Amino acid sequence: MEADVPGTVLKRERTRDAVLELIESRSPGDAIPSERALCSLLGVSRPTVRAAVDELVAVGLLVREHGRGMFVAPAKITQELVAGDRALTVPQAAGAWSSRLLEFTTLQAGARVGRKLRMSPAAEIVYVARLRLVDGAPMAIEHLHIRAELVPGLSAQELESGDLYEHLRTTHGVHVHEAVQAIEPTVVTRAEAKLLDVPELSPALLFERLTSDTAGRPVEYVHSLYRGDRYRIVSRLALGPAAEVAPDREGHHPGIPPGDFAHGDAITSSTRGDVQTGV
Numbered sequence: 001m002e003a004d005v006p007g008t009v010l011k012r013e014r015t016r017d018a019v020l021e022l023i024e025s026r027s028p029g030d031a032i033p034s035e036r037a038l039c040s041l042l043g044v045s046r047p048t049v050r051a052a053v054d055e056l057v058a059v060g061l062l063v064r065e066h067g068r069g070m071f072v073a074p075a076k077i078t079q080e081l082v083a084g085d086r087a088l089t090v091p092q093a094a095g096a097w098s099s100r101l102l103e104f105t106t107l108q109a110g111a112r113v114g115r116k117l118r119m120s121p122a123a124e125i126v127y128v129a130r131l132r133l134v135d136g137a138p139m140a141i142e143h144l145h146i147r148a149e150l151v152p153g154l155s156a157q158e159l160e161s162g163d164l165y166e167h168l169r170t171t172h173g174v175h176v177h178e179a180v181q182a183i184e185p186t187v188v189t190r191a192e193a194k195l196l197d198v199p200e201l202s203p204a205l206l207f208e209r210l211t212s213d214t215a216g217r218p219v220e221y222v223h224s225l226y227r228g229d230r231y232r233i234v235s236r237l238a239l240g241p242a243a244e245v246a247p248d249r250e251g252h253h254p255g256i257p258p259g260d261f262a263h264g265d266a267i268t269s270s271t272r273g274d275v276q277t278g279v
Contacts, residue, residue, distance in 0.1 A: 018044070107124065117221055
């Protein structure tokens with residue numbers, strides 16, 4: 001990297017890119033050179049290195065440990081959003097997800113939740129708060145509000161096993177059809193920070209989701225707080241029709257011996273091993 005790159009902003013950007021290359025060449029938990037060593041390696045000043053490193057720490061790619069140095073942060077959990085033909089079609093998020101129940105009770109909806117669920121503020125809802133974990137590490141706090149009339153006898157144990165929407169369908173005859181979800185940036189409070197094991201006022205993603213059944217009746221209102229340093233959303237957009245691929249006249253597919261699909265049998269893949277987030 002040139003030591004005389006003009007412009008403070010460009011220097012910082014080049015420095016950030018160079019440190020990013022170091023991060024991407026290592027594994028989570030690996031150390032990276034000290035700020036002093038990076039100054040020498042990249043030919044830039046200490047303030048320039050510190051500004052670039054501070055940015056990478058803030059976005060959750062680096063971790064500083066007092067007295068030990070800087071380390072590559074744990075990989076972020078990625079949730080991909082794509083357009084689908086089926087209701088509630090969302091690709092699975094990475095990692096092994098589990099839940100820890102924080103609160104389970106029945107109470108009055110109140111004005112705000114009542115408006116969301118199109119019900120009287122005095123009507124009852126089932127309120128559930130749970131901590132979501134990925135590979136044992138806290139990832140999100142979820143607050144669920146479900147119309148109590150739709151789930152008589154719902155227990156805390158039922159919420160901890162299997163898929164909630166599948167349970168609503170098979171046990172309570174509630175067929176969810178559509179969900180409208182909004183995402184916006186926020187920061188965590190002191191209480192939330194303690195549950196998520198992050199500093200107070202750390203960046204987070206706020207999810208709000210309203211789920212309706214096949215008749216258009218609101219079933220569930222959820223707001224969730226996800227760690228900004230460990231979770232990211234990726235969108236896949238279809239900007240045009242897919243290109244048509246001419247059929248292979250010889251019936252040969254790379255990696256598969258010729259002749260196995262001579263009769264036009266379909267090739268399927270089941271290599272994806274991600275675990276669904278669960279809702």
